[in-house]
Amino acid sequence: MTDQSIPQARPRAADAAAPAASGADSAGGPVAGGISRRRLLGTAGATGLALGAAGGAAGYAARPAEATPLSSLGAGEVMFHGKHQPGIVQRLQARGHVVAFDLAAGAGRKEAAALLRRWSETARRLMAGEAAQQEDTGVALDAGPSSLTITFGFGHSFFARTGLEKQRPVALDPLPEFSSDRLDKARSNGDLWVQIGADDALVAFHALRAIQKDAGRAAKVRWQMNGFNRSPGATAHPMTARNLMGQVDGTRNPKPTDADFDRRIFVPEAGAQDPAWMANGSYAVVRRIRMLLDDWEQLSVTAQEQVIGRRKADGAPLTGGTETTEMDLEKTDRAGNLVVPLDAHARITRPDQNGGAAILRRPFSYHDGIGPDGVPDAGLLFICWQADPLRGFVPLQRKLDRGDALSRYIRHEASGLFAVPGGAAEGEYVGQRLLEG
Template sequence: MTEQPTSPLSRRRLLGVGAGAAVAGAVAGVGGAYAATHASADPATAGGGADQASSDDMVPFRGEHQSGIITPAQDRMHFVALDVVTQDRAALAAMLKAWTRAAERMTAGAEAAPGGVVGGGPYRAPEDTGEAYDLDASDLTITIGYGPSLFDDRFGLADRKPDALRDLPGFVGDDLDPARSGGDLCIQACANDPQVAVHAVRNLVRMGFGVVSVRWSQLGFGRTSSTTRNQVTPRNMFGFKDGTNNLKAEDGDALAEHVWVQPADVPGGSAWMAGGSYLVARRIRMHIEIWDRTPLQEQQDIIGRDKGEGAPLGQKGEFDTLDFATKGADGKPAIPVDAHVALAHESRLNGIRILRRGYNFTDGSDGVGHLDAGLFFIGFMRDAHQQFVPMQRALAAKDGLNEYIEHTGSAVFACPPGLGAEDYWGQALFS
């Protein structure tokens, strides 16, 4: 077994300072450094699950499933949706292949391309933008998704489109901004250092110049869900613990039932999606100034949990079972029937569950003295129309939280399965 390094490898250490072509060549295909730090990784679990290799702050890029789904949720996120601006099928396929190489390098702690920040000499643009040059991999994951609009008549992909990949319907109370919704492609970059996540998206977008353009993007901080059992439950911008009952990486059977697309779901030309997952993104503006003036008990009744411990109302511990039959001192249900946790609970939704992976955001102010802040909801599921749609319809119709939030952006993407040793993004679509 290859000995694991004892300290994180920054991009500077990987490429060397002034070491020239010999060092750059050693990581040309991620090669030396990636292999040395992942020799013991099990390919079957390399999708970033509970058994991921943790050495050197690197998450394996290849595996059965894409990383960034059941990977332990990192602290920071940069999400971008893109429009394809060419009708050249070959150019799009070539870009996705180049993205694969660059993404694998960056998740291994290397620069986006072998030339790095100095390659090509003084009269050419550098091969890497350089802002992450001295930083380690920081558990970076890069997850790609395809939007419904990618499968129109531009690239001959109509017969490859899964039936479940359709735009979401409108919901009561939506105030969606078209400029913050939809997209042909998406990239989700998550890391424990915000500069590493931003660097990843920036370099992929730079590489796609002339093929794609940014439609919208979102920065996130402070994860709002735990995706493994060894993570503590985080809090959202309303100050409540969020995602206590989320699906976890260790829940293999539940993930197969609720998150991973099964072969039977995608017959014929859409079989490439088996092992993948559908991503729903919703930008949810929280009116935090109004919330902050709301009495504590009203806040707790709206959520259905106490604000301190996170316990279901009527219970003592965060992970106590929600008991909708428990009565309060007034004889009414301790958890109100229109509480958020009640409406979103699987027992009220015919067993529906999803994997949440959202982030808090603060995007400055709205110009009238209020913070433009909230939750960037990300959910992964086996079928958005069978899972997210009925859940959101129930919440949109009755949730007491609706007085304090509004949905301003929305999108759905098909995230393909993970890659084998020689595979690249888009291969199954364009081959």
């Protein structure tokens, strides 16, 4: 969960229209019919022409050249190369996939390095709106980058599998057990972790499929989960997201403009605890949190607000004001009772109530169908970022475990902790400083 103040993907300028002749584009590479995805995007942007999929399918009727684009949603582009990996500080995306892989039997450091090299090149190309480098499926052929981000991380078990135990960070030690945990081990942890997000569902799926195909014989999928958020532009103006309980969720998320943001979220370049390869990286805690919606929806709105500590309509604290008004934890009603209950979720999670512990929440909602009993399998793919989970997620979750009113309406069903190295520089792949250091 994150505020809308975090950086947006920069708009991607339309590419120049390209001739319809066969051939490869040096930027986009060949796709069906000899036209690169990037060149096809440029043609579509200039003339309104939309081509069919591979196999010589006929094109659709051209729109007039002066037609106004329906939306700029697809034009957003996030850079792959940078100080930090993409998918951490960008705003919430409409569609997401998280997937964990285990290295195949016999695969080690060499195979892992080759895999991360392939994955990084695929991520770079797809995030730029280009075709995948090998056997592109054409799923996202008509779309722009749509703010696609692809993020890579390493699990605790990865280091033993690759003979790199001495490079494993202390911060990657397994998370402690919590009383609200009902964890499915088959859907938890993993050697490698990939987070994919985009503002278009087909673009996100295209990336997921490309990453899976790139894994080849080096790694196999351990688990995979799908999520969603409200689409950009669905509200009249930018707003903090709502979760499936209907609550405004993410009001107090740290912002990149905060003076201590980098210190809380990213590993310093000269950290005393973390190995050098983790400089400018972060740690991702991933939790599949099922919401017991039938129980929650039986509560009155007033009772729900008491559980959270904020008004449902606008996210403002029960003590008054707007969403961003500081909560008055000492305010009492006429009977002398605290307006914000002691076990209210918003009170318990405040950094000033937890020794300054803070996390950057960037989740997706999920819905995996309705069971035979009519109960929805739905909730939150909770993803949070911090420079040190022992100072971020762990103390907050311990506090919640001891007395959060929300705990009786949720259940933690899967968990993972991953070391996410800093971004790759031009000509590098993610994790190169670990795997070739």
